[in-house]
Amino acid sequence: MISGSGISFSYGPRNVLDHVDLQARHGEVLGLVGPNGSGKSTLLRILYGSLSPRTGTVMLDHTELHRLNARELAQTVSVVVQETPGDLPLLVSDMVLLGRTPHHPRLGRHTARDEQAAAEALERVGMLSRADQSFDRLSGGERQRVLIARALAQEATHLLLDEPTNHLDIRYQHEILDLVRSLARNSDHAIAVVLHDLNLAAAYCDRLLLLSQGRVIASGTPPEVLTPENLEPVYRIGVRRLELDDSFHLAFRPSSPA
Numbered sequence: 001m002i003s004g005s006g007i008s009f010s011y012g013p014r015n016v017l018d019h020v021d022l023q024a025r026h027g028e029v030l031g032l033v034g035p036n037g038s039g040k041s042t043l044l045r046i047l048y049g050s051l052s053p054r055t056g057t058v059m060l061d062h063t064e065l066h067r068l069n070a071r072e073l074a075q076t077v078s079v080v081v082q083e084t085p086g087d088l089p090l091l092v093s094d095m096v097l098l099g100r101t102p103h104h105p106r107l108g109r110h111t112a113r114d115e116q117a118a119a120e121a122l123e124r125v126g127m128l129s130r131a132d133q134s135f136d137r138l139s140g141g142e143r144q145r146v147l148i149a150r151a152l153a154q155e156a157t158h159l160l161l162d163e164p165t166n167h168l169d170i171r172y173q174h175e176i177l178d179l180v181r182s183l184a185r186n187s188d189h190a191i192a193v194v195l196h197d198l199n200l201a202a203a204y205c206d207r208l209l210l211l212s213q214g215r216v217i218a219s220g221t222p223p224e225v226l227t228p229e230n231l232e233p234v235y236r237i238g239v240r241r242l243e244l245d246d247s248f249h250l251a252f253r254p255s256s257p258a
């Protein structure tokens with residue numbers, strides 16, 4: 001489980017997170033949603049130890065995050081973030097093999113097991129046929145899929161993703177989120193994912209945390225959180241919820257100018 005309690009954070013004097021509590025349990029996908037600047041990425045960075053909270057603690061299962069060294073952390077948590085590496089002269093297969101680094105002794109060579117894990121991960125994101133291509137010649141969406149493969153090859157049991165569907169076409173938005181959900185369901189991963197698309201969040205997340213200005217506005221299942229009453233004041237846009245047989249769809253309309 002990834003859990004945060006009482007997490008506050010400021011960049012300089014500016015408070016960006018204010019006593020946030022969250023839990024991403026094994027077997028579940030927790031979605032972090034909220035408008036631009038609400039603190040989602042900052043929260044995610046705190047959950048993988050790239051930023052330290054001003055107050056509060058992050059636990060990975062029964063261990064406080066700050067007690068893990070870099071290798072232990074990388075064996076426990078894999079991360080897919082927006083900052084794609086610049087023009088690295090790496091093949092796609094090499095990029096994915098980087099995910100195996102935490103499993104090696106210092107300066108160890110890749111083993112057959114590493115190669116196999118990398119190939120399996122590329123297969124899962126539909127990129128195995130591109131293994132021998134240069135990473136920096138891929139499209140944004142293809143790069144994203146390779147970075148997800150790198151996280152899969154890492155074989156950590158906790159997974160954090162920041163807008164993983166950015167750059168992806170509709171088919172791969174669904175395929176990647178389906179894959180993320182299957183990692184929770186079938187491999188018992190604990191997963192937290194930042195998503196902007198609330199309909200995708202409703203379809204693929206088990207629980208949601210709705211943030212606004214660094215505070216938790218609502219948390220619970222998608223039907224509990226994604227109500228017009230919660231969303232309209234936070235996004236300042238009209239929201240209609242269309243109930244379908246066993247799900248719902250959110251439709252949005254810009255508010256008329258006052």
Ligand SMILES: Nc1ncnc2c1ncn2[C@@H]1O[C@H](COP(=O)(O)OP(=O)(O)OP(=O)(O)O)[C@@H](O)[C@H]1O
Nearest residue numbers: 011012016034035036037038039040041042043194
């Ligand atoms: N390095 C930084 N230095 C100062 N302020 C920052 C920094 N990074 C983010 N912020 C500010 O912190 C607030 C929260 O940013 P954050 O990126 O966590 O929001 P977000 O919800 O992920 O936004 P978005 O949906 O636009 O990606 C914003 O007001 C942002 O301007």
